[in-house]
Amino acid sequence: xxxxxxxxxxxxxxxxxxxxxxxxxxLGTVALTANTTFEVTRYITVDGALTxxxxxxxxGDKNDTxxxxxxxxxxxxxxxxxxxxxxxxxxxWSRGC
Numbered sequence: 606x607x608x609x610x611x612x613x614x615x616x617x618x619x620x621x622x623x624x625x626x627x628x629x630x631x632l633g634t635v636a637l638t639a640n641t642t643f644e645v646t647r648y649i650t651v652d653g654a655l656t657x658x659x660x661x662x663x664x665g666d667k668n669d670t671x672x673x674x675x676x677x678x679x680x681x682x683x684x685x686x687x688x689x690x691x692x693x694x695x696x697x698w699s700r701g702c
Contacts, residue, residue: 629673632681637661640687647673651681660687 630645634653641657643649644664655661661683666673675691677683683691 645673649675651675651677651683653681655681655683657685657687657689659685660690661685662690664690 628646629648629650630643631650631652632643632655635655637655637657638659640660642662642664644662644667646667647665649663649665651663663675663683665675683689
């Protein structure tokens with residue numbers, strides 16, 4: 606399994622599209638102020654406070670193969686003031702972790 610994590614970046618003005626070479630993406634606490642798209646082949650896991658004051662698009666399973674989606678852990682949350690677009694959303698949490 607290939608995992609790529611993005612630490613808490615400070616992102617400036619302008620549209621941002623991230624499409625990494627990995628299969629999965631884990632997002633911790635990230636505050637976005639520009640239109641942002643995250644898309645991956647399989648899973649986007651949100652494990653912190655993901656906030657945006659602009660448009661936010663999350664696309665897991667970008668090739669629509671039926672394997673992947675968006676997971677928000679018990680520690681994760683998504684807040685977007687712009688137009689949120691969350692595709693193939695799934696909610697998952699673990700007890701006792």
